[in-house]
Amino acid sequence: MKVWSVANQKGGVGKTTSVVALGGLFAEQKRRVLLMDLDPHGSLTSYFKHDPDTIENSAFNLFAYNGKVPTELPRQLIVPTGVEYLDLLPASTALATLERRMVGVEGMGLIISKTLNILWDDYDYVLIDNSPSLGVLMINALAACQKLIIPVQTEFLALKGLERMMHTLQMVIRSQSHELDYMIVPTMFDRRTQASTQTLRTLKKQYAEHIWRFAIPVDTKFRDASRMGIPPGNLDAATHGVRAYKRLLVDLLN
Template sequence: MENINIKQSDGAASLAKVYAIANQKGGVGKTTTALTLGEALTREGKKVLVIDLDPHANASVHMSYFPETVTTSAHDLFFDDADFKSLWGKIVKKREWVGFDFVPASIRLSELEVDLKDRKNKGMVLSNSLDEVKEYYDYILIDCPPHVGVLLVNAIVAADIVLIPIQTDFLALYGIRLLFDTIKILNKVLPSPVKFRALPTMYDGRAGACRKILNLIRRKLGDKVFSTVIHMDTKFREACASGRIIFDVDPKTRGAQEYMQLAREIVRNENA
């Protein structure tokens, strides 16, 4: 698929809202959320960009962009600061079977910890580059790596909201604590506190432990938790295995409908 041209939407007046989808525990639904929510928002008539910022490149592989064949990627954003406008036109990709635009990852993202070691304001690189494309989108979703480092910091600093998928089991709560520790550190140096919303995922209402964790999350985080809950749905695995989004497998399945509900909740909150 050829690179796309960045074109401004007719009558565009506002800048994209940036969501960093983050949790310092893997396997909680970050990539599924980034891709499925991205598609759900496009079905609500929104212009969406999804960025894979994880060196593991799970979202990219899901979208059939394999690291060994990708020549331009999110990695380039951290080096070519001479002409971001031109660079975005090269790294933004389009698949005909999804409505959103996509920026693939590179395994070289893992090298940035060393490469940017002595760079001034290294936590602001992504934020500065996103300024060049915010006018073309309604939402920008960033699939973040699970570990603390320069990539996660860049994503959080660039984000308007950190969206935290929380798997409804006890081990997932540990990853939340680590992420909150990172946010607290950033809040000491950022001009305004980091905003976040939690999304319960992989929920099974038949399991007492899941119900207990969901109640605990709601009690501790209050209105910072989305009302939408994402249940377990085998169609997610089917979609991943076929390299598609769940809407292509079965748009009426529970998981697809819940991400549509999440998209509507986000849009409604933005308009409130």
């Protein structure tokens, strides 16, 4: 099992779209994929037509056993997406209460790692969609993953969010005493606008060693796929946004 986490401490940068697009491409290759939603907003859960406000079985249940995860529990929480080879472990809005509930409880930063150990032989890839805030959920995701993908919208305000994310990443790396492979992925790129092209140029200059060499473009097909609850590649494999994610996947695997 390979575990990839998609995170940024700024919302609206394309995290959920990246998780679904990459997961869908893996599923096309007949790889068994689990999409895990650790964001209390539940965007990934909503994408596949589940309501994070009312769902009963979700990632929140994993944190209810004082640092332990019952062996039978993770598989009980997983739901189909309607796409072959692609499953979902949904989120509920109750995840937002974890910070105050977990005060003083040891081992809460390894819940997702323990969960994935139970599911290790069930999936080839796990893609985790994260909350945009640093807390027990993001710490869990970073502790569990072997690769971190950081989507960054190509607009000036996103640069500050990336600075915060890089600071968080360095703290986590120091605490774990090992390096974490990560890639910064420019998203929502519109070559017609000066703001987008200048921001991309700045990103490539400041983060030359870790930034993806291309960018994910603005693509209305992403919105259409979200409305239908399917990966973008299942809607239109030839659209320029899907082609960009295919190129990204190749580079992530190399």
